[in-house]
Amino acid sequence: IRLVLFAVGLLRVPRVLLRSQRIQQKQKQFAPFIHCWYIGVMEEGRHGSAARELQHRLFGLSREMNLPVLAETTITRNKKAYEFIGFETYEEVLSGDMTTWLLVRKP
DSSP states (O other), rough: HHHIIIIIIIGGHHHHHHHHHHHHHHHHHGGEEEEOOOOOOGGGGGTTHHHHHHHHHHHHHHHHHHEEEEEESOOOHHHHHHTTTTTTEEEEEEETEEEEEEEOOOO
């Protein structure tokens, strides 16, 4: 409830739900898959090997299970970062004035 009231906002709920449904429809073509909700490393770990270790573990799991990894972002900088580590954009979902890039990294 707090997330809806303070982060999303009641007026934006229908748009957020519609966007989520559109994304899920596009993801079905890859089922089953690993969903990478967020790749992030705390500030103190960014200059070491933490991010690389996280990436290698995620991609190793993808290979072991022979499943693609799916991600999505609305931020251009993040899209470029995902593409840098091997993801490909397979679809764009438009919701109002917001573009969500859907990305896949195959095993």
